[in-house]
Amino acid sequence: MTENAKPKLAMYWASSCGGCEISILNIHEKILIVDEVFDIAFFPCIADFKTKDVKGYPDGYIDVCLFNGAIRNSENEEMAHLLRQKSKVLVAYGSCSYEGCIPALSNLTTKQATLDTVFLDNPTIDNPEGILPQPRYEVPEGELELPVFYNTVKSLDQVVDVDYYLPGCPPEPPQIWAVLEIVVAALLEGAPLPPKGAIVGARDVAVCEECPLEKHEKTINRFYRPYEIIPEPGLCLLEQGLVCVGPATRAGCGALCPQVGMSCRGCYGPLDDVEDQGAKMLSAIASVIGVGDPSMEEDELEREIQAVVDTIPDPAGTFYRFSMAHSLLRRANLNGGNGKGEAK
């Protein structure tokens, strides 16, 4: 390890897909500036550092740590604590570490159901003895350990203190660069950093605000899944019956998805002062349902509205696609257990 005066940068992946690492490279030739300004202290995707190297650093040695990925198992949690201890500024980078993202959708089910699907039930599985990964296993050479797979996926701020949040799945390059510029200015010129806990690299308006598609008053009598219709270009997708999470999602991405005919998935998370993105989206969707008027009988009213609601097959998965771990309820109540054991 060469010692120099450059600020130290780390990037770590917990339960993630690797897309966040790719997103860093998406800033193109500016990556050279990053290399010029920072010394990389830990970055398993691109450089050969080991956990023991990090353990050897003094506390606060890393200036900025970009932590992506959710907390899915005990190794993720251990690394979160280690990197928190070794970093001055810890950034929850990307939707997984900010609010759980796709991994946290498994909070709608149980650890057991996930393991059964992956190791036993999928049609391509060949596991006649039904072997499941064990946290501890005795072999002649000694004891082997695997991280413990948690029942509930957590966001980074549910296990350690987080300084900043950079939303997105993955964050968009111009936003990443904007944040790096702030950090570089702070480190090199002593410019002020944003207040702790700030959501950086995003705006405080909804995606609809950035979306150029033409919008009118919406009344929807049937919702469609993306494969069911080819949307008319230039027209608001929600108006066409595609569930677009844009109204309940923070802007910053430039509304890229709706512009190519894919309704907003919601990856930038909720807006300021909203605790629960899914609840807000549910509200928005319910208020564009077109059927039902006060002159109807109560039974008929319920029937008609129910028919429209039935065209949304998976409301929890749709409205909380990225924010399940950070939602008000955080997980489903299934069989009363969550891997932590029931409080008796």
Place this chain on the structure above:
Amino acid sequence: MNKQFEPVIVGFLCNWCSYRAADLAGTARIHYAPNMRPIRVMCSGRVDPQFVLKALREGADGVMIAGCHPGECHYVEGNIKTLRRFILLKKMLAQLGIEDERVQLIWASASEGIILAEAVNRMTEQIRALGPLNWQEKVLGGGNGHGHPAVIEPAQEAEEVLYD
């Protein structure tokens, strides 16, 4: 001594009909279960689904939303919006493992104190039969961990799995 479980029901009652129905139930001295804690809102359409989820997370065993009958809303169709939202919310709550009886929508006009009181009685008994929800303890396992940095015990879950 065996103590009976007393459910906590948070009630969102609309100003123009259901809150007045509750008032009437009081002035008419109708005896009914004391388990519902009424919160007055201007319209049942004011009830943000976040209110319902937050009540359930923070310790309520059930949530009652009460408004004017369809066609009688003070704001013409605020309650129709409530119904649309409620039907969608119920579908989502089922996915989150919250039993059907725990969140209910009822219509009670200003003259229907007895209907409101009966609904509270019925709901109280239904939830009593289900038992406590106790989301924090039973589902989240004690740690709050929501929103801004609530630090929970390090690797607590792993320790429990490994050493118990």
